[in-house]
Every structure is written in structure tokens, then in C-alpha cells.
Amino acid sequence: MTAATSGPRLRDVNRVAVLALIGRHGPISRADVARRLGLSPPTVTAVTRSLIEAGVIRKVDDGVPRGGRPSELLAVVGPAGHAVGVKVAAGRLTGVRADLDGTLLDTFSAPFDEAAVNPFEALSALLAPHLAAVDDAPLLGIGLGVPGFVDSRTGLVEAPLLGWRHMPLRDYLSQLLDVPVLVDNDVNTLAAYEHLYGLGRPYDDFLTITLGQGVGAAVVSGGDLRRGGHGAAGELGHLPIDPAGPPCHCGKRGCLETYVCDGALVEQAREVGAVGPDAGPADLRAAADNGHAGARAVYRAAGARLGTVAAGLATVLDPQAVLVSGEGTLAWTHLAEGFLTALRAGMFPPLADGVSVHVDPWDDTKWALGAAALVLRAPFTMNAEPHADAIRARLAAFPGAEVAQ
Amino acid sequence: MTAATSGPRLRDVNRVAVLALIGRHGPISRADVARRLGLSPPTVTAVTRSLIEAGVIRKVDDGVPRGGRPSELLAVVGPAGHAVGVKVAAGRLTGVRADLDGTLLDTFSAPFDEAAVNPFEALSALLAPHLAAVDDAPLLGIGLGVPGFVDSRTGLVEAPLLGWRHMPLRDYLSQLLDVPVLVDNDVNTLAAYEHLYGLGRPYDDFLTITLGQGVGAAVVSGGDLRRGGHGAAGELGHLPIDPAGPPCHCGKRGCLETYVCDGALVEQAREVGAVGPDAGPADLRAAADNGHAGARAVYRAAGARLGTVAAGLATVLDPQAVLVSGEGTLAWTHLAEGFLTALRAGMFPPLADGVSVHVDPWDDTKWALGAAALVLRAPFTMNAEPHADAIRARLAAFPGAEVAQ
DNA sequence: ACCAGTTAATTCGGCGTCCAAACAAAGAGT
DNA sequence: ACTCTTTGTTTGGACGCCGAATTAACTGGT
Known part of the structure; x- marks a missing residue:
């Protein structure tokens, strides 16, 4: 009725915090919200009431009673x-x-x-x-x-x-x-997406690495996407690997992308005769699937290259997880071994165990x-x-x- | 008189925000604070008054009048x-x-x-x-x-x-x-320190790299120190450079530290005969100062190695600045050329200009x-x-x- | 010298939010 | 049936923030 949402300014910090907690940490009781955010129960009641009236969240279930009044679990209403x-x-x-x-x-x-x-x-x-x-x-x-x-x-x-x-x-x-x-x-x-709905839901610190036509990365740290000082954070394809490496279209030499993007893999496979002159990524995958040793070696080397880079990033940024995604994961069965081995080998021993690796099957x-x-x-x-x-x-x-x- | 500071909870967001702005951005007028934080002038007056009464900030000067009432510049009181x-x-x-x-x-x-x-x-x-x-x-x-x-x-x-x-x-x-x-x-x-009082004051996104007995780094991103998922962010010494490199005391091979820490530099200098068998970092510095070509080459190579790593981090994290500090900067005159060249060469061209490099003279x-x-x-x-x-x-x-x- | 214009800072009244305290609800254990 | 525990709600009071109006202090033009 009365627009409960209309403060003089929409900067109602607690309201947003409550909604965020309910949105990210699934069905949750009011008491839990109060404890986690350090708010008083009356405040949580008031905020959730207005959110329910706004149709944004609703009670979805009763919590398991633990010797007292059972809690009501709240969750966001998808169709809102x-x-x-x-x-x-x-x-x-x-x-x-x-x-x-x-x-x-x-x-x-x-x-x-x-x-x-x-x-x-x-x-x-x-x-x-x-x-x-x-x-x-x-x-x-x-x-x-x-x-x-x-x-x-x-x-x-x-x-x-x-x-x-x-x-x-x-x-x-x-x-x-x-x-x-x-x-x-x-x-x-x-x-x-991964952070809010996908594999990154449990984490506040993770890396997303994408593999395909190019190589990319994104950094989520402290629960927020890091965009860097000029909005360019996450660039991974042009990470310098070898100052004397092959030339890259960006004008430098030895960028990561010259080793592990789709085009580079096919090129390498051509050189060792694993695929024909007009082959594409799918042909290389097929060759590896059929057990072609040269094709598999190309993938293993690329996986290792990427794994070493990931290890370096993980060493400096200390994420809880590394997510791998993108079209290139279609060949993950062939990349995995090289990647995981290099990742483990490249990380400071006590920290290696703290990083989980998840592969998100590619889907445009x-x-x-x-x-x-x-x-x-x-x-x-x-x-x-x-x-x-x-x-x-x-x-x-x-x-x-x-x-x- | 009345404890203006004693809200039921000390989570007075705006109070902290105002204090932070005055603390970080030097002497500043109330009107400026209001504009930058999106607060109303009355609120800023109230908050600053209570901070002044608390003895935490004070008026330090008059601003230059620009056709109106001159502003009063506020700053934190050091001895508070x-x-x-x-x-x-x-x-x-x-x-x-x-x-x-x-x-x-x-x-x-x-x-x-x-x-x-x-x-x-x-x-x-x-x-x-x-x-x-x-x-x-x-x-x-x-x-x-x-x-x-x-x-x-x-x-x-x-x-x-x-x-x-x-x-x-x-x-x-x-x-x-x-x-x-x-x-x-x-x-x-x-x-x-750098962020609050030192070379990092102007930035919200920067890297600090330290060089000395070991190699270290710290990441400030979005105005906050990033500690990572397990409090281990910033580890740089054990960044993997070459899986087939020299063994490191951490058990891996080819860590950055095996190339560019004090001990490694001296060792490399010994191998090329630039210093004697019992020499230390100071001796290596002296040799380079005296123009010894071998000693200078060691520094140049180490600087380049570090510069390439810094370029990689800067490519992914997109900082506004890279600060170099630590005991190792005593030899910065010899390291600089290799470092800066490699940093520029290793960065994605349009981004290289957006990163400034500052060296903080070493001081324990x-x-x-x-x-x-x-x-x-x-x-x-x-x-x-x-x-x-x-x-x-x-x-x-x-x-x-x-x-x- | 005076007035208009401009920017800074303050005072005041009102609204909204939050909390502490007390209370109601609902189940577990004995 | 009773107590204990935990959740959630109601109520009253305190506090913070804003909009509007006001005061303060300076620049520039005439």
C-alpha cells in the first residue's frame, strides 16, 4: 500500500544486504539473516516483510526445528x-x-x-x-x-x-x-553468472578461465568482480610467456594466446602432421579422440602451459577455486591431465590443496x-x-x- | 557533551566514510565531502562537527575562494x-x-x-x-x-x-x-602504508612488489587489500617460472625466487666470476657500481625476469601503478633497465601506458x-x-x- | 562604495530506520 | 504438564539524514 520502498534515497543498505544474502545463500531463515548480518531480529522482520510485500522474496519452507519454534525459510521469487x-x-x-x-x-x-x-x-x-x-x-x-x-x-x-x-x-x-x-x-x-547461479556460488574468491578462439580470465575477489583500474582486468590471452616466442597479432611476442587458443592448437597439430592442412578445432578433437598420439601431445602441452599460468595466478591471488569454461573445454578430456598436473606442480604445496578446479561444460x-x-x-x-x-x-x-x- | 559518537551501534556508515575521505584525500572542504560521497551538506556539517568535537579532525586552512564564501579545509588531527x-x-x-x-x-x-x-x-x-x-x-x-x-x-x-x-x-x-x-x-x-600515506595514495588499484631476501607482492584492488581465499594472496616468490628450473627450498622447481632473490643473484654472480666465493648482496652491488659487466648482466637479467612477471600480473589485474620496494631496490639503478623494458614489452600495448611504476627507496x-x-x-x-x-x-x-x- | 551573484556552511522540522525490551508462537525434552 | 529453547513479532524511543530556508563570506561589475 504505502510505498514501503520509498525512502528519501534508495540507498537502504540493510535492505540490499538482506536481499543479497537471501539471493546468494539460498533459502535461509530470518534469524540466520540477523545473525549473519549483525542486524537485530526486528529489523530483519521489517525488511523481509517489505520485501515479501514487494513480491521479491517469499517463504518457501519450514526449517527443521531444533528445540524451538521452527524457522521459516525465505528465498527470492524467480518470476518477480x-x-x-x-x-x-x-x-x-x-x-x-x-x-x-x-x-x-x-x-x-x-x-x-x-x-x-x-x-x-x-x-x-x-x-x-x-x-x-x-x-x-x-x-x-x-x-x-x-x-x-x-x-x-x-x-x-x-x-x-x-x-x-x-x-x-x-x-x-x-x-x-x-x-x-x-x-x-x-x-x-x-x-x-557463475558467482550468482553457477559453479562459483559457494565461493567469494575464484578465477574463471575461458578457452576457445581466444583465452580469457575474470577475477572474483572478496565477493566482487574485479575490473581493475581501467576496466581491463582479466586479460589473459596476452600474458607474456616467452619474450622470444612466436609473434602475436597484438604486436608482441610469445603471448599465451599464441600457444593455447584454438587456432594455435590446430597450427601446432598441423606441424606434427596430426591433422590436415585445412583442419579446424573439431578435426583436432576428433584426432585426439581417436587416439592420435601427436594430437594428444598438442593438447597435453597446451594444458600444461595453461596450468602453469593458472598456478601462477592462483599463487598470487589465492582463490578458493578455478573455473574453466568456454568452447575449448569440449576437448577437456585431453587438456585435463596436462592442466591439472601443471597446476598442482606449480603451486606452493600447502596452498595447492585449497584450490578446487571445476570445469563448466561449454554452452553458448x-x-x-x-x-x-x-x-x-x-x-x-x-x-x-x-x-x-x-x-x-x-x-x-x-x-x-x-x-x- | 553528550556522547555524540554513541549510536546503538558503531556502524555509522557515513561517519566512517567521511572520516575515510578526509583521511585519505588530505585537507578537503565540507562541500567537497558532500559532493564526493553524495551526502547532503547538513549531514556533512553534523558528522564533521561531531568528529571535530571528538578531536579527530580539525580545520587546518581556508580554501581558495572561487567567487563565494571560502571553504574550510578539514584534515585529521595526527596526535589524536x-x-x-x-x-x-x-x-x-x-x-x-x-x-x-x-x-x-x-x-x-x-x-x-x-x-x-x-x-x-x-x-x-x-x-x-x-x-x-x-x-x-x-x-x-x-x-x-x-x-x-x-x-x-x-x-x-x-x-x-x-x-x-x-x-x-x-x-x-x-x-x-x-x-x-x-x-x-x-x-x-x-x-x-603505501596506500594510506605513501606512493599508493593516489591509487585504488595497485601492486606492491618487494625484492630482497625473498620476493613478495601485495594486491590492492578496488581500494582494498586483497588477502585471497585463504589469506595467502600476494605470494610471488614461488610463482612458477620454469617447471624445469633450479630446485627451490619449497620443494618445487623454477620458482621466481630461485632467480631473483638476493641469494640467487649472488650465486649467479659467483658463477660468472663477478664476485668472490664469500660475497654477499652488498659486494654484488659494489661490483655493479664499479662497472663490472658480469654483475650488471646479472641485475639486468633479474630485472627483466621480474619485469616479465610484473607485466603478466598487470595484464591480468590491470592496476594503475606498480610500486617496487624492499631491500633489493638498493640496486635499482642496475635493475631498472631490465625491469622497465620487460614490463613495457610484456604488456598489452594500449594498457602499458596506463601503468606507472614507482620505486620506494628501501627503509626498514x-x-x-x-x-x-x-x-x-x-x-x-x-x-x-x-x-x-x-x-x-x-x-x-x-x-x-x-x-x- | 555598493549591489548582484555565487559558493559554503548552518539551522530547523519531519520522516524513516534501527534497536532494545517485552511478548507471542511453536516445538523438544523431561 | 511443565520448562527450556529458538524463532518471530509488536511497541516505543533514539538517532540519522534530508529538503528547505537561512546565514556567512567572498568576487566581480558598476
Whole structure:
């Protein structure tokens, strides 16, 4: 009835903290929330009541009684809001719609000419049909994952792979479609997904490494995605391995990417005669699957190279886990041995046991889901991301309020 | 009069934010504080008034008038509180007392037997004379920098170099001396110093690399020191460089430390005949100073090795600056060329220009000052470090309140 | 010298949030 | 049936923050 959400400023820290805790740590009781956040029980009651009235969370179950009144377990209501996420790649867009709890609602895909006079036109045309509310649940915003550097302050995109320089993607689309738009590096979006809904849920400190056409990484530390001082954190493909190594398209020599990306693997396999002159990544995989020793050696060496790099990063950053993802994991059975051996061998012995390795089977929609997660996690984060308040306001506008619980 | 500081909970977010801004960004006007933090002017007036009454900040100057009422520039009052900082090393303790604004008050040093039955006894005996208040200003706490891993949650210390395993240094000393005690890795304490008072002041994202007996690093990202998932972040000496390299005392092969620490440099110089069989780091430096080509080549190679590693870290973490410190910087004139060349060569071209490199001349007391900074910055940080509230309470107890301003 | 314009800082009233204390609910153990 | 334990709620009071209006202090133009 009365807009309980309308403080003079939407910076209600505790409200966001409670929602974040419920969102991230699954069904949880009010008493638990109070203890974990150091809040008083009355405060938690008040906050959760208003969140329930807003339709954002609800009681899902009774907790097991432990000698007292049984607790009520609260969880977020998935259909209270949804978001569109898009992975932008050279030549193709992959998009999804997802619920507040990460449930995949819808997927779509289309060719994309990133070199068009105005590539944003095509993007907005593709997105337009997906902007409507679903069952009265509002669209919270659009998330975009782009292969390049994104300055989260200005929203400008630098994407050499797409030929984009200083592109104001965020603000342009946001104004055109009148919807909050968040843009980030594509590997960062994947990490956002893993953190909120995927393999990274249990961790506050983890690395995501992606393998495919290129090599990428994202760093989640202290529970937050680290973007670095210029929005370029996570670059892994151009990590210097050997100053005297093969030339890289970036102008340097011996970048990691010249050793372990798809193209480099195929090239190496060609040199040892494991595949023919016109072979692609799939052919190399097939050769290794069929037991070709040369093909397997290529994978083992690449896995070891990557494992050593991962060990170095893990040594410095001390993550709880390393997640490996991307198209390249299709060949994980062949990469695993080299990677894991090198990782263990390269880490300081007492710390090696503290790092778990998970492989997320490749799925193109996951990247897009990650872009959506960028939006979906905005209501749960304290830090003032550009459109966070606008997204929160949209979530609060969910008319599912006042329905008899 | 009325204890303005005594909210029901000391979690007064804005109060801490204002104090942090004034502490970190020097003399600053109220209007500036309001703009930067997004607070209303009345709020800033109220908060600063209570901080002034508490004696923690004061007006230091008038700002330059820009066509209106001149602003009053506020800054922290150094003598409002002080802290003791100690660098713990094998065989020797180095300690300092420092004001709230980082002014060095006092230094002391003593031999230390880390292998004694109870090494903490000696530590507490050394500290006891320094626990008294100075001019009524309270001792806020003691900071300790230890060469090893520190779990900031449990306070347990793992320090192979000292032979310490699972040592409850923090809680033991805190209880014994009845003073808040904070313990962290020694390189982390240095980074805390740099961030608060040193070369890192302008940055929120930077790396600190230390060079000396060993090689270390600390990561400041998003304005906070990153400790990793197990309190071991920053380990750099055991970064794997070459799986087939020389054996390291940690049991692995080809760790960075086997190439660029003091001992390794001297060893390499011996092999090329640049120094005699019993030479030490100082002798190697002297040889290089005198123009010995072999000695200079050793430094150049080591600098390049370190520069390549720094380039790799900077590529992934995207810092605004890299600070180099530690005893090894005594030979920086010889290391610089190799380091800077490799750093530039190893970074992704568009990003290389965004990283500045600063060398902090080596000074043993800086490490200890860093340990003190661990305590001194506690009142300025939001995150709930173990003793942060206790430290804030002590600062608030400063009787310098009520003095006529 | 005076007034207009501008920026800084303060006072005041009101609203919203949080907490402590007391209370109600609901089950376990004896 | 009783007590103990744990969860969740209600109530009253204290505190913090904001918007609006006010005071303060300086620059620049005439």
C-alpha cells in the first residue's frame, strides 16, 4: 500500500544486504539473516516483510526445528523480475531471457554485422521484441557481454576483435530502448553468472578461465568482480610467456594466446602432421579422440602451459577455486591431465590443496545468461553501479505485491 | 557533551566514510565531502562537527575562494591517536610508533629469537614499554607484519621462514597486553602504508612488489587489500617460472625466487666470476657500481625476469601503478633497465601506458610503519576487521574533545 | 562604495530506520 | 504438564539524514 520502498534515497543498505544474502545463500531463515548480518531480529522482520510485500522474496519452507519454534525459510521469487542478456561476438549475437533466480526463459540468436555503419541499430532491432513484461513481471534491464575492454564508469567499449573503438554502447542503447543497460567484458559476465547461479556460488574468491578462439580470465575477489583500474582486468590471452616466442597479432611476442587458443592448437597439430592442412578445432578433437598420439601431445602441452599460468595466478591471488569454461573445454578430456598436473606442480604445496578446479561444460547460452546475470545481480550489490538504482526501482514496481501470501 | 559518537551501534556508515575521505584525500572542504560521497551538506556539517568535537579532525586552512564564501579545509588531527607497528623477521624485530596521520614518532629495534619456546614472550616484553598513551592520545592498537600467511579470520599465522605453524599470534598478544592487535603478511602491511600515506595514495588499484631476501607482492584492488581465499594472496616468490628450473627450498622447481632473490643473484654472480666465493648482496652491488659487466648482466637479467612477471600480473589485474620496494631496490639503478623494458614489452600495448611504476627507496622502518598503518587505517575502513570497532572506540575516547577550537 | 551573484556552511522540522525490551508462537525434552 | 529453547513479532524511543530556508563570506561589475 504505502510505498514501503520509498525512502528519501534508495540507498537502504540493510535492505540490499538482506536481499543479497537471501539471493546468494539460498533459502535461509530470518534469524540466520540477523545473525549473519549483525542486524537485530526486528529489523530483519521489517525488511523481509517489505520485501515479501514487494513480491521479491517469499517463504518457501519450514526449517527443521531444533528445540524451538521452527524457522521459516525465505528465498527470492524467480518470476518477480527478468532480464535480457546478450553475448556479442563477431558475426553473431546470442541472447537469453532469464528470471531473477537465473531460470532460463527463452533463447534467441541472430547474425550480426559488427562492422556495419551503425551496428547498434541491428542490436536494438533484435532486442526490441523482448522488452515486454512477462506475466506482469518487469524487465529489469539488458546485459551485454562484449569481447573487449569496458570502462564501467564511462560505459565506453574498446573491442579490437569487433573493430570498435570508444563505442558508447551502454548509453546509446539505454537511451534508445529506455531500459537500463549494463555492459561488461564477456568473460566478466560469465563470471557474474557463475558467482550468482553457477559453479562459483559457494565461493567469494575464484578465477574463471575461458578457452576457445581466444583465452580469457575474470577475477572474483572478496565477493566482487574485479575490473581493475581501467576496466581491463582479466586479460589473459596476452600474458607474456616467452619474450622470444612466436609473434602475436597484438604486436608482441610469445603471448599465451599464441600457444593455447584454438587456432594455435590446430597450427601446432598441423606441424606434427596430426591433422590436415585445412583442419579446424573439431578435426583436432576428433584426432585426439581417436587416439592420435601427436594430437594428444598438442593438447597435453597446451594444458600444461595453461596450468602453469593458472598456478601462477592462483599463487598470487589465492582463490578458493578455478573455473574453466568456454568452447575449448569440449576437448577437456585431453587438456585435463596436462592442466591439472601443471597446476598442482606449480603451486606452493600447502596452498595447492585449497584450490578446487571445476570445469563448466561449454554452452553458448551460458555467456548470454551471464550477461543477464549482470542485471539480475544488480539489486543484490551494494556498490553503486550505473543503473543499479533504476533496476532496483523496476523490481520494486512489480505489481505482484499485495497478493495474498 | 553528550556522547555524540554513541549510536546503538558503531556502524555509522557515513561517519566512517567521511572520516575515510578526509583521511585519505588530505585537507578537503565540507562541500567537497558532500559532493564526493553524495551526502547532503547538513549531514556533512553534523558528522564533521561531531568528529571535530571528538578531536579527530580539525580545520587546518581556508580554501581558495572561487567567487563565494571560502571553504574550510578539514584534515585529521595526527596526535589524536597513535599506533605501534612491528615488522617481525627472523632474528630481529623492528618497531615504530606513529601518529594517526602516519607521522613517525619513535623507532626501536631488538634481536628476536623466533625459535624460542615461547617467542611471544619476547615480543610482548619488547612492546610493553610502548603501550602508554602519549600526551593523552590513546594507543589505538598494535600492528604486526609477519613473513608468512595470515588468516585474517582466525588470526592464525603460518610462517615457514620463522618455523611457525598455526600460531595464534593475534589473540595471544591481544589478550596478554589488553590492546587491539592486528596481524598481516609483512608485504601486505607495506601496501597498507603505501596506500594510506605513501606512493599508493593516489591509487585504488595497485601492486606492491618487494625484492630482497625473498620476493613478495601485495594486491590492492578496488581500494582494498586483497588477502585471497585463504589469506595467502600476494605470494610471488614461488610463482612458477620454469617447471624445469633450479630446485627451490619449497620443494618445487623454477620458482621466481630461485632467480631473483638476493641469494640467487649472488650465486649467479659467483658463477660468472663477478664476485668472490664469500660475497654477499652488498659486494654484488659494489661490483655493479664499479662497472663490472658480469654483475650488471646479472641485475639486468633479474630485472627483466621480474619485469616479465610484473607485466603478466598487470595484464591480468590491470592496476594503475606498480610500486617496487624492499631491500633489493638498493640496486635499482642496475635493475631498472631490465625491469622497465620487460614490463613495457610484456604488456598489452594500449594498457602499458596506463601503468606507472614507482620505486620506494628501501627503509626498514617503512615495513614497521606499514604494520602501524594496519591499525591506523582501521577507523577509516568499512569492512568489519576483527578489532576495528575496538580501535574506533579507543579513538573516540580521546579526551582532546571539548577543547576550545 | 555598493549591489548582484555565487559558493559554503548552518539551522530547523519531519520522516524513516534501527534497536532494545517485552511478548507471542511453536516445538523438544523431561 | 511443565520448562527450556529458538524463532518471530509488536511497541516505543533514539538517532540519522534530508529538503528547505537561512546565514556567512567572498568576487566581480558598476
